Every structure is written in C-alpha cells, then in structure tokens.
Amino acid sequence: MRLDTLIRGGEIVDPVSGTLALANIGIANGFVSYVGPQEREAENIVDATGLYVSPGFIDTHMHDEELDDAYTIQRSLLLQGVTTAIAGNCGSGPLMDDYIPKRRAPMLKLAYQTGHTYLRKTVGIDDIYRPATDSETKRMQALLRTELDRGSFGLSFGLEYAPNTSPDEIAALASLLTGRPRVSISVHIRYDGPRCLEGIREVVDIAKKHKVRLQVSHIGSMTAFGYCADAVRLVEEAKAEGVDMCYDCYPYDAFCTHIGSAVFDPGFDKRWNKGLPDLEVASGKYKGQRMTPASYDDLRANDPDALIIAHVMNDAEIRECLATPDCAIASDGVLHDGQGHPRAAGTFPRALRILRDAGLSWPEAVRHATSLPASMTWLDSGRLSEGAPADVVIFDPETLRDRATFADQLAPPEGVAYVIVDGKVAVDHGTCSPEPAGRLLFRKAD
Numbered sequence: 044m045r046l047d048t049l050i051r052g053g054e055i056v057d058p059v060s061g062t063l064a065l066a067n068i069g070i071a072n073g074f075v076s077y078v079g080p081q082e083r084e085a086e087n088i089v090d091a092t093g094l095y096v097s098p099g100f101i102d103t104h105m106h107d108e109e110l111d112d113a114y115t116i117q118r119s120l121l122l123q124g125v126t127t128a129i130a131g132n133c134g135s136g137p138l139m140d141d142y143i144p145k146r147r148a149p150m151l152k153l154a155y156q157t158g159h160t161y162l163r164k165t166v167g168i169d170d171i172y173r174p175a176t177d178s179e180t181k182r183m184q185a186l187l188r189t190e191l192d193r194g195s196f197g198l199s200f201g202l203e204y205a206p207n208t209s210p211d212e213i214a215a216l217a218s219l220l221t222g223r224p225r226v227s228i229s230v231h232i233r234y235d236g237p238r239c240l241e242g243i244r245e246v247v248d249i250a251k252k253h254k255v256r257l258q259v260s261h262i263g264s265m266t267a268f269g270y271c272a273d274a275v276r277l278v279e280e281a282k283a284e285g286v287d288m289c290y291d292c293y294p295y296d297a298f299c300t301h302i303g304s305a306v307f308d309p310g311f312d313k314r315w316n317k318g319l320p321d322l323e324v325a326s327g328k329y330k331g332q333r334m335t336p337a338s339y340d341d342l343r344a345n346d347p348d349a350l351i352i353a354h355v356m357n358d359a360e361i362r363e364c365l366a367t368p369d370c371a372i373a374s375d376g377v378l379h380d381g382q383g384h385p386r387a388a389g390t391f392p393r394a395l396r397i398l399r400d401a402g403l404s405w406p407e408a409v410r411h412a413t414s415l416p417a418s419m420t421w422l423d424s425g426r427l428s429e430g431a432p433a434d435v436v437i438f439d440p441e442t443l444r445d446r447a448t449f450a451d452q453l454a455p456p457e458g459v460a461y462v463i464v465d466g467k468v469a470v471d472h473g474t475c476s477p478e479p480a481g482r483l484l485f486r487k488a489d
C-alpha cells in the first residue's frame with residue numbers, strides 16, 4: 044500500500060513500553076500503517092531527524108464553550124501538540140443543538156461532555172444557589188438522556204459553581220450513566236481549600252454508588268493548599284477498593300475563573316489565606332491589574348464573566364501531584380474574548396518539563412499526556428502502533444518548553460516541529476494549516 048505520509052528518521056516515544064527507538068512511521072488514510080526501519084514510498088515526507096515522534100497529546104479537560112471566531116483555544120492547544128481534547132467540563136458543556144450548527148470543523152479532535160450547570164440553565168434555573176425542583180430534575184434527565192444517546196462523552200459537574208446542588212439532583216443525573224459503556228462523569232468538586240477532602244469523599248461516593256467512572260477535575264487547584272497529597276491518597280484508596288476513578292492536574296500554582304462565580308463569594312480570602320492582591324484580572328478593562336476592593340465590586344456587579352487569575356496554590360504540591368503515576372496532564376484552558384490564563388497555551392510543554400525535572404524518562408513523562416488520558420476516556424489514540432489513529436506530535440526534546448506567561452498568555456511554546464491530526468499536518472513549525480484538520484468526536488454507539 045502506498046503511504047500518504049512517511050515520518051522519517053525520528054525517535055519514537057512509546058509511553059506504553061517506556062522506550063525510545065529510532066523508526067519510520069507510515070501513515071495511510073489517517074491511521075498508522077507502518078512502524079519500522081524501512082524507507083517506504085510516500086506522497087509526503089516529514090523529516091523528523093534529531094526529533095522525538097510522540098503520540099499526540101490528549102487533553103481530557105478544557106473549555107471550548109465560548110464561541111470565538113479565531114478558535115483561539117483550539118489553536119493554542121494544537122500548537123502545543125494536543126490532537127484530541129474534551130470540552131464541556133466543570134458543568135458548562137452545552138447541548139449539541141446549541142454548538143454543532145454554530146461551529147466550523149475544529150482544529151483538533153474535539154469531544155464534549157454535557158454540563159450540569161448548562162442543563163440547569165436550559166430548564167430555566169437562573170439562581171445558582173438553589174437546588175432544582177423535582178420537575179426541573181426530570182426535564183434535565185430527559186435532556187441528558189438524549190445527549191448521551193447522541194454521543195456525548197459524559198456528564199460534567201461544577202459543584203463549586205452551583206453550591207447547593209442536592210445529592211438527589213446529582214443522583215438523578217448520575218444514575219443515567221450507570222451501565223452505559225465508555226461514559227464518565229467529571230467533577231469540579233464542591234469545595235476548594237480546607238473542605239476539599241470532604242468534596243473528594245462526596246465524589247468517591249458518587250462513583251461507588253452509580254458504578255460509573257469519575258474524573259476529579261484539576262485536583263491541584265482544589266487541594267494544593269496543604270491537602271493535595273491527602274486528596275490523591277483518597278482517590279488511590281478508592282481505586283484500590285475497585286472504584287473507577289481518575290484525576291487530572293494543570294502545571295500552575297494559580298487558577299482562573301469568572302469573577303461572578305460562587306468561587307469568589309465573600310470568604311474566599313479566608314479559605315485560601317490570601318487576599319485581593321493575590322488576584323489578577325485576566326480579561327476586560329482591568330486586565331493585568333491586581334484586584335482592589337473597587338475593581339472587585341465593579342466586576343462582580345457589571346462584568347461577571349471577566350476572568351480572574353488567583354495566585355493562591357502551593358507550587359510544590361502541584362509538582363508532586365503531576366508526578367503521581369495516575370495524574371493526567373490536562374489544561375483546563377479557558378479564554379474569554381481570547382484572553383485568560385497561560386495554561387491554555389503552555390500546559391503540556393510545561394508539565395512535561397516538570398516531570399522531566401522530577402526524574403521521569405521522556406516516555407514516562409509523555410505517558411501522562413498520551414496513553415494515560417487515552418485510557419481514562421476510552422480513546423484508541425495515545426500510542427503510535429499500527430492501526431492507531433495518526434495523531435502525532437514531533438518535538439525537539441532539547442528545546443521543548445512553554446513560553447506563555449501571565450503577561451503574555453497566548454505565546455506558543457518552543458520546540459514543537461509538527462503536529463499531525465488524523466494523518467494531516469496541522470502544524471508545521473508554529474504555523475497552523477489553513478484548513479482545520481480536526482473533527483467532532485462522538486462516543487461510539489452502545
């Protein structure tokens with residue numbers, strides 16, 4: 044069979060066997076069709092001499108809910124080497140009829156979860172502080188059932204954003220996933236800071252009760268206030284008892300969310316033992332400024348969607364968390380009007396660098412971005428073996444690093460030579476292909 048593309052001369056990073064080996068990779072019809080020493084004929088040659096050839100990175104937790112003509116968040120992830128991403132996290136995943144008709148093909152492979160908070164809004168709940176009534180819950184169930192039938196990747200909760208969500212409301216929705224193959228629930232837990240372990244116990248119970256896979260979202264930003272190791276231990280203990288759980292983390296000691304959310308209700312300073320000067324405005328008219336009582340009041344009242352970066356977590360805890368064997372790297376990338384937190388543009392190179400500094404080999408580090416998140420989400424990517432989707436990132440291990448900073452949030456990383464999605468070259472040395480190479484993913488039929 045003639046190949047569409049031959050990736051020649053690179054070292055293949057295999058996260059499953061933990062090895063690096065010189066080999067050529069042949070691609071035909073979007074799949075890896077050859078891995079080995081031979082020079083096969085191909086339509087296109089990608090020269091990877093001196094570079095590492097890795098499975099494309101998989102971001103199981105990002106946000107692509109806000110329509111943005113420039114597709115900034117997809118572009119930012121793609122430029123890092125992310126070839127598959129799961130959006131709709133933290134309760135905000137839209138209904139398919141609300142996003143599919145409005146969007147062109149994505150720049151990478153993109154799946155959505157159905158968001159609990161979005162379901163609440165759809166059935167008319169505009170008060171985030173009240174539980175749903177029985178009839179509202181029934182209507183949310185009907186919507187969720189339809190979305191799951193149509194291929195949603197699962198259900199996401201942002202319990203900290205809808206803080207009085209009742210256990211009954213959660214159970215009514217979570218129970219709809221029981222017995223369905225390849226779906227999961229992701230949860231932004233109910234509490235950050237001192238009560239986070241209570242929040243973890245709550246979700247362990249949800250996973251146990253409903254026999255459904257549960258992903259604890261961005262565990263670092265919820266617990267790295269002195270509790271991260273204990274939180275990871277709780278998840279690991281549950282797993283050892285047979286509960287189906289996983290977690291992700293992004294490599295920054297600052298989180299980012301909307302100023303109008305319940306996270307910033309009075310009392311946050313005591314929870315984190317920090318104050319307004321630790322909060323940086325990331326979008327809108329105060330962008331780049333540290334927060335003051337006046338800007339806090341103004342934004343809460345008049346621009347609740349403005350994004351705030353909270354420099355409040357402990358860096359050492361985040362680093363330790365990333366290096367725990369079951370921790371998937373995930374960006375939690377979210378932008379508002381193209382502005383936000385550098386994690387949207389820097390997460391993967393930065394986390395890989397942290398894992399290398401922690402003593403992991405390249406294949407071990409890459410596992411946290413590829414085969415591990417693939418197995419968490421039942422994706423058949425995550426390894427460059429024959430028959431796998433041809434999702435590839437080719438990078439220079441010497442120079443790979445993030446360049447995005449809090450001042451320059453979208454600066455693309457250094458060291459990424461090529462990104463290939465479904466066999467198509469989507470990034471060539473920092474330039475994205477004019478035609479989007481991705482597509483929407485839907486959960487395979489039951």
Ligand SMILES: [Zn+2]
Nearest residue numbers: 133231260261
């Ligand atoms: Zn979240």
